[in-house]
Amino acid sequence: EAQVTQNPRYLITVTGKKLTVTCSQNMNHEYMSWYRQDPGLGLRQIYYSMNVEVTDKGDVPEGYKVSRKEKRNFPLILESPSPNQTSLYFCASSFGPRPGQEGTQYFGPGTRLLVL
Amino acid sequence: AQSVTQLGSHVSVSEGALVLLRCNYSSSVPPYLFWYVQYPNQGLQLLLKYTSAATLVKGINGFEAEFKKSETSFHLTKPSAHMSDAAEYFCAVVNMDTGRRALTFGSGTRLQVQP
Numbered sequence: 001e002a003q004v005t006q007n008p009r010y011l012i013t014v015t016g017k018k019l020t021v022t023c024s025q026n027m028n029h030e031y032m033s034w035y036r037q038d039p040g041l042g043l044r045q046i047y048y049s050m051n052v053e054v055t056d057k058g059d060v061p062e063g064y065k066v067s068r069k070e071k072r073n074f075p076l077i078l079e080s081p082s083p084n085q086t087s088l089y090f091c092a093s094s095f096g097p098r099p100g101q102e103g104t105q106y107f108g109p110g111t112r113l114l115v116l
Numbered sequence: 117a118q119s120v121t122q123l124g125s126h127v128s129v130s131e132g133a134l135v136l137l138r139c140n141y142s143s144s145v146p147p148y149l150f151w152y153v154q155y156p157n158q159g160l161q162l163l164l165k166y167t168s169a170a171t172l173v174k175g176i177n178g179f180e181a182e183f184k185k186s187e188t189s190f191h192l193t194k195p196s197a198h199m200s201d202a203a204e205y206f207c208a209v210v211n212m213d214t215g216r217r218a219l220t221f222g223s224g225t226r227l228q229v230q231p
């Protein structure tokens with residue numbers, strides 16, 4: 001089954017304790033992205049990756065890091081989490097530009113993070 | 117810069133009634149537009165998309181949307197609501213001209229379906 005998976009689905013942590021949220025896709029997609037969802041703000045892009053070893057900042061990158069060492073994986077790293085990073089996080093992936101697939105992104109189930 | 121505005125954060129309809137969720141966009145280039153649905157405790161699922169082909173787009177679960185350039189709108193409709201349609205709906209636009217390819221989402225509309 002084609003899917004985007006994220007782990008963990010729920011996480012409670014304390015300020016300053018480094019954490020990693022994993023994301024993996026099995027559709028051979030070139031493009032991957034992280035979003036955070038906050039009430040009343042919709043989803044905002046944190047980081048994205050056009051392909052292996054190619055990453056760049058989105059709209060709200062502060063406090064986050066990413067890496068793309070393999071095509072299927074795109075982990076999100078919070079080096080020193082703070083309470084304002086409490087949010088619902090979504091990983092997404094898509095093909096590179098090709099007819100019929102323009103911009104279509106497939107989303108993981110989400111990771112709900114609480115930073116105390 | 118692109119943006120999306122969804123009018124009405126909450127919409128309530130009766131089962132069997134027409135569903136109309138409004139979305140207006142702002143884009144300096146021809147847009148690619150999407151509607152996603154989010155069921156409770158789940159990720160986002162693509163309902164339908166407009167990518168400059170037919171202006172009336174049909175999606176899953178009986179939903180459709182019409183792209184109207186003159187009104188900069190992409191409203192989502194369904195002729196007859198079902199209880200299972202209760203969810204949050206997001207309109208989004210993407211600019212494929214930039215490498216970022218970030219989806220710009222509206223703030224969402226929560227649909228309630230009353231029995």
